[in-house]
Amino acid sequence: MKNALLAMLVLYAGISYAQIQNPGFETGSATGGYPPWVVTNISGSPALVDGSDKPHTGLQALRFFSTDPFEVQVSQAITGVAAGVYHLKVFFNMPYGGDATTFTLYADGGLGEETASALSTYDSYRSLLCSNIVVTAAGNLMVGIRMAKASGATGTSVYVDDFSLIPAPTGLQNYSFEAGNATNGWDYWNVCVTGGIGFPENASGMAHTGTNSARFYTAQGAPFSGVISQGLNGVPPGRYNVKMYYHRPWGGDPITFRLRTNGGAGEKSIETLNDSNNAWRSLMLQNVEVTASGFFDIFIECFTSGDQGTSIYVDDVSITNVDSFTGLQNPGFEAGNQEDGWDFWSTSVQKGIAFEESGTGSPHSGSNSCRFYNNTLGSKETVNQEIVGLTPGSYDVAAWMGHIYTGNCDFKIRAQGNASEVSGTFTPPDNAYHNYGISGVSVGSDGLLKVWLEATATSGDVSTFFDDVTVLPTSAVESWSLY
Numbered sequence: 001m002k003n004a005l006l007a008m009l010v011l012y013a014g015i016s017y018a019q020i021q022n023p024g025f026e027t028g029s030a031t032g033g034y035p036p037w038v039v040t041n042i043s044g045s046p047a048l049v050d051g052s053d054k055p056h057t058g059l060q061a062l063r064f065f066s067t068d069p070f071e072v073q074v075s076q077a078i079t080g081v082a083a084g085v086y087h088l089k090v091f092f093n094m095p096y097g098g099d100a101t102t103f104t105l106y107a108d109g110g111l112g113e114e115t116a117s118a119l120s121t122y123d124s125y126r127s128l129l130c131s132n133i134v135v136t137a138a139g140n141l142m143v144g145i146r147m148a149k150a151s152g153a154t155g156t157s158v159y160v161d162d163f164s165l166i167p168a169p170t171g172l173q174n175y176s177f178e179a180g181n182a183t184n185g186w187d188y189w190n191v192c193v194t195g196g197i198g199f200p201e202n203a204s205g206m207a208h209t210g211t212n213s214a215r216f217y218t219a220q221g222a223p224f225s226g227v228i229s230q231g232l233n234g235v236p237p238g239r240y241n242v243k244m245y246y247h248r249p250w251g252g253d254p255i256t257f258r259l260r261t262n263g264g265a266g267e268k269s270i271e272t273l274n275d276s277n278n279a280w281r282s283l284m285l286q287n288v289e290v291t292a293s294g295f296f297d298i299f300i301e302c303f304t305s306g307d308q309g310t311s312i313y314v315d316d317v318s319i320t321n322v323d324s325f326t327g328l329q330n331p332g333f334e335a336g337n338q339e340d341g342w343d344f345w346s347t348s349v350q351k352g353i354a355f356e357e358s359g360t361g362s363p364h365s366g367s368n369s370c371r372f373y374n375n376t377l378g379s380k381e382t383v384n385q386e387i388v389g390l391t392p393g394s395y396d397v398a399a400w401m402g403h404i405y406t407g408n409c410d411f412k413i414r415a416q417g418n419a420s421e422v423s424g425t426f427t428p429p430d431n432a433y434h435n436y437g438i439s440g441v442s443v444g445s446d447g448l449l450k451v452w453l454e455a456t457a458t459s460g461d462v463s464t465f466f467d468d469v470t471v472l473p474t475s476a477v478e479s480w481s482l483y
């Protein structure tokens, strides 16, 4: 179905549109103001002071100063904007430090306010992007930024410069973070601090693919939270898998990564704790519905308690239409990058195909399996799949499992449809492959079944393998050994 927004974008392609006036605060002064910008003190009374010492470009920037808490807004009403979808970008700065200040960029094109926020305590200029502002046929657009210093008693200067209004392209942009950098912003992405202490940093030379990725540096002894986000539009309606790669190559604090999306049918999220990572890992959210609006918000959130300094990297975000995917995908871990269809929710997943030792541990069939390496007692690794399109009824879930090295492990299969979760734990007596399964998992009218395969190290050094997963109606199971 052709998206109505695509048609709107075609309409204004090549047509000039009314722009933001005095976007770089080059006209005016701290004493006379910067028309047509309107300053409103929401709380407190910060002073509008000369910002010519730290312009982002040109000779001047907007600057407020206060020792006390405040919230101030600067805004501008624009008329005659061609109907369509836009992104709004601005640069903000706290070059002298001070008390933590939240910068909230906002815009309203007639359908209500869109916002994007970042937190700063001390930093150079950073960019902030507010996505998918729909300007209606009336052509009116309100743009502005609010700066809120919630507490503290330190003299604090906040700077803003270079607003820009950008016609929004359709679909996912700059998926591999190859365009842009930490100070100008990665094109079409927000890479923003949302809590604690840290800042975006250049990531050249550390990439999952290409030469760049998105990166945060988090300070020692301070908690941190950040978000890497993009608002897509013009995405054809349907079901999508959303996947991203993350990395924490220098050690440091455990990081929780959360992938959160909204395609118009409500939020959906998945998260993983990364506490022993030394390689790129993936996180995938499955079966996200994008509605006819074509808007699709993707947020990659990361959190740390902050005892140690840490660098966090994210690269290669993808969206894959899975409308044609029904039933169990890639049951033998043979397809593509081994993980097609599966979300490896894991800290130490390795490729089964790379296994070169003799004895058990080779794939049960084909040339691949799902391999986890567990060298920490009690470490648990999970691979999961959210299966859609099943006929309602009772199902059995089984898989072949094996392990190698001196240690031992427990395997677990969990599955949930429209009733309580069914699970089974299995402790193989030896290192051979065994087929274990669970029975009687109820699938309802939505045809949805979530399956998790888990391996937990119970002693020593152990690599565990899953292969040849089956999901079959209970009545079809006659010859399995079910435990």
Ligand SMILES: [Ca+2]
Binding pocket: 024, 025, 026, 055, 056, 057, 058, 059, 060, 061, 161, 162
């Ligand atoms: Ca300027």
Ligand SMILES: [Ca+2]
Binding pocket: 176, 177, 178, 207, 208, 209, 210, 211, 212, 213, 315, 316
């Ligand atoms: Ca890249």
Ligand SMILES: [Ca+2]
Binding pocket: 332, 333, 334, 363, 364, 365, 366, 367, 368, 369, 467, 468
């Ligand atoms: Ca296989």
